[in-house]
Amino acid sequence: MSDSHIHNPDASGAVPLLRAHALFCERDDRVLFSGLDFDVQAGDLMQVQGSNGSGKTTLLRILCGLNGSYEGELYWRGVPIEEDREGFLASLLYLGHRVGVNKILTARENLRWSCALHSPVTDNDIETALARVGLAGYADVICRNMSAGQQQRVSLARLLLNPATLWVLDEPFTTLDVHGVRTLESLLAEHVLAGGAVLVTTHHPLAVPCTLRRLNLDTRGANNS
Amino acid sequence: MTALAGPQVTTFTAFRATLRRDLLIALTRRNDLLNPLMFFLIVVSLFPLGVSSDPQELTRIAAGTVWVSALLASMLSLDNLYRADYEDGSLEQLLLSPQPLYFMVLAKNIAHWLVSGLPVVLLAPLLAYMLYLPADAYWTLMLTLLLGTPVLSLFGSIGVALTVGLGSRGLILAVIVLPLTVPVLIIGAKAVADASLGVSLGMHYALLGALLALSLSLAPLASAAALKISVN
Numbered sequence: 001m002s003d004s005h006i007h008n009p010d011a012s013g014a015v016p017l018l019r020a021h022a023l024f025c026e027r028d029d030r031v032l033f034s035g036l037d038f039d040v041q042a043g044d045l046m047q048v049q050g051s052n053g054s055g056k057t058t059l060l061r062i063l064c065g066l067n068g069s070y071e072g073e074l075y076w077r078g079v080p081i082e083e084d085r086e087g088f089l090a091s092l093l094y095l096g097h098r099v100g101v102n103k104i105l106t107a108r109e110n111l112r113w114s115c116a117l118h119s120p121v122t123d124n125d126i127e128t129a130l131a132r133v134g135l136a137g138y139a140d141v142i143c144r145n146m147s148a149g150q151q152q153r154v155s156l157a158r159l160l161l162n163p164a165t166l167w168v169l170d171e172p173f174t175t176l177d178v179h180g181v182r183t184l185e186s187l188l189a190e191h192v193l194a195g196g197a198v199l200v201t202t203h204h205p206l207a208v209p210c211t212l213r214r215l216n217l218d219t220r221g222a223n224n225s
Numbered sequence: 226m227t228a229l230a231g232p233q234v235t236t237f238t239a240f241r242a243t244l245r246r247d248l249l250i251a252l253t254r255r256n257d258l259l260n261p262l263m264f265f266l267i268v269v270s271l272f273p274l275g276v277s278s279d280p281q282e283l284t285r286i287a288a289g290t291v292w293v294s295a296l297l298a299s300m301l302s303l304d305n306l307y308r309a310d311y312e313d314g315s316l317e318q319l320l321l322s323p324q325p326l327y328f329m330v331l332a333k334n335i336a337h338w339l340v341s342g343l344p345v346v347l348l349a350p351l352l353a354y355m356l357y358l359p360a361d362a363y364w365t366l367m368l369t370l371l372l373g374t375p376v377l378s379l380f381g382s383i384g385v386a387l388t389v390g391l392g393s394r395g396l397i398l399a400v401i402v403l404p405l406t407v408p409v410l411i412i413g414a415k416a417v418a419d420a421s422l423g424v425s426l427g428m429h430y431a432l433l434g435a436l437l438a439l440s441l442s443l444a445p446l447a448s449a450a451a452l453k454i455s456v457n
Contacts, residue, residue, distance in 0.1 A: 064321060066456055090233065090323040098314025102246075104253050109246065114315075116242030117322035117329075120234050 015078040016041050017166060017197050018063065023072035025058055032058055036072070038215055040166070040199060045192045045210055048201045050217030056201040057097065059217065060170050063199065064094045090118070093164035095172055099155040103144040107135060107154045110143060111161060118162045129160035133183055149175040156180075159187055167191060169200040239324040240332045247336035250309070257305050261341050262348065265298040269352045280357040287356035288366070288417035294352075295345050295370060296410050299377040300399060302341035306333060306382055307389045307452065316389075317456055326449035334375075334382050334445060342374030358421070365420035369413040372433040379444035380405040386451035409436055 016039035023036040032055030040046055048056050061067035063074065065085065074081040076088040101110050108126055115121040127139050133153040143151055152175045159167065167188075173181055181204065188198050189208045206212055251258055272290050273283060310316040319329055349370055350363050358366065384402035388394045416429035 066317060066320065068453075068457055086323050089321055092321060094317065094321050096314050096317055098312070098317070100314035100318040102250065102309065102313055102315055104250050104309075105246070109249060113242050113246040114318050116234060117239050117318065117324055118234065120238070 014041065016075075017044075017077060018199075019073075019075040019078075020063070021073040021075070023059075023062065023070060023074075025055060025062060025070040027055075027058065027069075033217055036217075040197050042165070042195045042197055043192050044197045044213055045188055045206075045208060046197075046199050046213040046215055047206060048199060048215045048217065054217040056217060057170055060094070060168050060199065060201060061096075064092060064168055065089075066094075091165040092168065093118075093158065093162050093166070094168045094170075095155055095158070096170045099152055101143050101151045101154050103151075104142065106140045106142050107146075107157075108139040110154060111157055114158055115161045118164070121161050125161055126157070129157040130154070132160055133157050134179060147175075149177055149180060152176060153180060156184060156187070159191070165196050167196065167198045167200075169198065171201055173202050173204045233323070236324050236328050239322065240328045243319075243329050243332035244336050247333055248339065251305075251336065251340040254305075257302070258340055261298040261302040262344050264301050265294050265345055265348065266352070268294040268297060270355065272356065284357045284359065284421070287353060287358040288362070288421075289414045290356060291349055291352055291358075291366060292370075292373075292410055292414040292417070295349070295374060296377060296406060298345055299341060299374060299381060299406075300402060302337070303378075303381040303385050303398065303402070304394075306337050306385045307455075308385075311389045311455070316452065320453060320456060326452075327445045330382065330386075330445040330448045330452070331441075334378050334448070337382070338375050338378040342370075342378055346370045346374060358417070361423075362417050362420040365426060366417045369416045369429070369433060372430070372437050373409045373413045376409045376433075376436050376440045377406050379440040379448075382448045383444055383451055386448040386455060388455075389452070390455035409433070412436070 018040040020036060020038050024034040025032045036059075038046075048059060050056050058067060062070045065081065065088075076084065076091075079087075081088050100114065101107075105113075107130060108123070111126050111129070112121070115126075127136075130136060130139055130153075133156045135150060135153050135157070138146070138150065138154075143154060146154070152172070156172065172184060176184060185206060185208050188200070188206075189210050192198055192210050200206075269290055272286065276282060276286065307316060310319065320326065322329065346367055349366050353363055353366055381402050383405070384398050387401060388398050391397070412429055412432050416426055416433070419429065420426060
């Protein structure tokens with residue numbers, strides 16, 4: 001309702017990891033959001049909510065820098081994002097609607113490439129990560145022969161292999177089964193408890209053993225729950 | 226947070242991984258690998274049937290025919306460059322890597338050239354023989370193709386990057402790419418024609434080399450910028 005600023009002046013004056021100030025985005029002459037302010041602190045698990053078409057995906061893509069058609073300011077650790085884009089990207093892990101898994105390659109080949117862009121991993125790391133997301137023994141299976149949920153799991157293995165601080169996940173639960181959902185929830189909780197931060201869009205009610213903050217794009221405002 | 230900050234990879238590692246990945250994909254998809262090459266072969270072999278089987282006549286058009294076919298074969302293979310990555314989301318991952326995009330795009334372009342340009346260069350002497358190109362022009366043909374086909378891949382990459390987000394591309398790719406690549410065609414074909422006349426070729430090589438240097442240094446930057454626009 002209100003465009004109230006929800007900065008967190010507590011947290012001993014710590015600079016938030018990510019700060020969005022007065023974000024405005026318009027698509028096809030329709031304002032998706034305007035005057036959007038929010039902070040993401042280390043240890044935050046923030047769920048972005050909103051009805052279909054409210055701009056959740058657009059917001060996440062703006063934060064990552066994939067979408068440049070917005071107005072407003074974005075800060076990473078207190079510095080405008082465009083001033084230290086490389087530093088921001090080194091701390092960012094984004095999983096979008098399209099999972100980024102090439103169907104011709106095997107799970108191992110996919111992960112080897114996407115990790116080589118960020119941090120060095122060994123074959124052992126890859127197998128351990130795949131086992132954690134429930135794909136033990138699937139390392140050398142061609143991704144075309146996997147189900148949609150399994151392909152999603154291959155992309156989730158990147159969460160374990162990439163040491164990024166900020167995870168931006170767009171509908172990561174869609175194709176997962178019950179076990180997959182539970183695994184991902186525990187991954188999210190582990191990450192924020194280790195001092196990371198997560199921004200996630202989902203219509204699935206999150207069951208996590210940590211504080212969950214909500215950013216609702218329909219009512220526009222961030223609040224803790 | 227320091228606990229989460231891991232070791233970084235060097236740009237060279239990321240470059241090598243991207244090159245390796247694209248080569249792996251190309252080698253797995255044999256169709257994509259063979260299509261441009263078969264196209265090259267077929268187009269060139271149609272000329273003796275359509276124009277004339279007279280050796281003198283063929284000698285006259287040999288240089289141009291091989292070069293035009295190489296250009297078309299390169300165009301045909303361009304679409305593979307970013308389309309699959311765009312559709313499965315790998316392109317977003319590439320754009321969000323902390324590595325300089327110039328080198329990542331360059332790696333993809335080099336991979337594209339290795340699977341589409343290099344085979345054309347290697348096959349060219351065979352086709353030149355078919356078209357009665359004088360034997361002393363073979364080396365010129367190969368050398369000009371060796372200098373010219375990477376330029377086709379690099380300039381072509383800009384066009385594909387610009388159009389990858391469009392639903393129906395149709396001819397727009399050709400409209401964007403052909404004007405950029407026509408100078409290569411003119412210089413390359415002229416060099417081969419001149420070689421059989423015994424004219425000095427220094428200028429042609431210099432021009433092709435300059436085009437290659439220009440495209441190597443600038444085209445990946447343009448492609449990277451175009452890719453950013455396309456995923457927007």
